[in-house]
Amino acid sequence: MTQDELKAAVADAAIKEIEPHLEKNTVLGIGTGSTANLFIDRLAPLSERFKGAVASSEASAKRLQALGIEVFELNSVGDVPFYIDGADEVNANLQMIKGGGAALTREKIVAACAKRFICIADGSKYVAQLGNFPLPVEVIPMARSYVARELVKLGADPVYRQGVVTDNGNQIIDCFDFMIDDPASMEARINAIVGVVTNGLFAQRGADVLLLSTENGVERTA
Ligand code: 5RP
Secondary structure: OOHHHHHHHHHHHHHHHHHHHOOOOOEEEEOOOHHHHHHHHHHHHHHHHOOEEEEOOHHHHHHHHHOOOOEOOHHHOOOEEEEEEOOOEEOOOOOEEOOOOOOHHHHHHHHHHEEEEEEEEEHHHEOOOOOOOOEEEEEOHHHHHHHHHHHHHOOOEEEEOOOOOOOOOOEEEEEEOOOOOOHHHHHHHHHOOOOEEEEOEEOOOOOOEEEEEEOOEEEEEO
16 A cells, blocks of 8 residues: 555544544544645535534645635634644654644644544554654744754754744744654653744643554554
């Protein structure tokens, strides 16, 4: 199977996971990226069965709206029963690196509000140790050089993601050569640097369910 076929299979599995729980007042949290896009496409035919969605990026909001799914501001929504999103890396503890698409801050906010975070990924994303994928850090623009120097002190090789402005008007630094021994502790240490908005480690609030698509089918871990 190609990676796209694996992503499609896991998007199908995510629909099966949430479909029995959809109610007229349900507002779903929806992530960002190619796997999340495939999930959005499969969600559209069910749009009459739930109220709408909150999106973790402008791109996902546009896709949802184009397919007839109403998008709500998070501040106007109470309960978010499920947040469905992809990952750049995920480990056996369902901790992740996210933010390859620069949407990490809104992803983290929606995930924080959600009762259950369902991570949907193809098998290439599953790793023994997080860090091979460069860890994204969203920074306030004027703090970029300072934050980069602090990241060097933590052992990273920080690279400014040129030409990218996040949906929040900020910039991204990617941390290369940065294998992470203790994801929850590193998440907190990076977030404590002044000027950091957030970082792409989803360890303190990891996923509740991992749907992982492999040649043998979709494996579910919870
Ligand atoms: C975007 C993300 C995505 O979830 C992550 O990059 C995975 O993307 P894809 O499904 O395209 O592989 O964190 O900020």
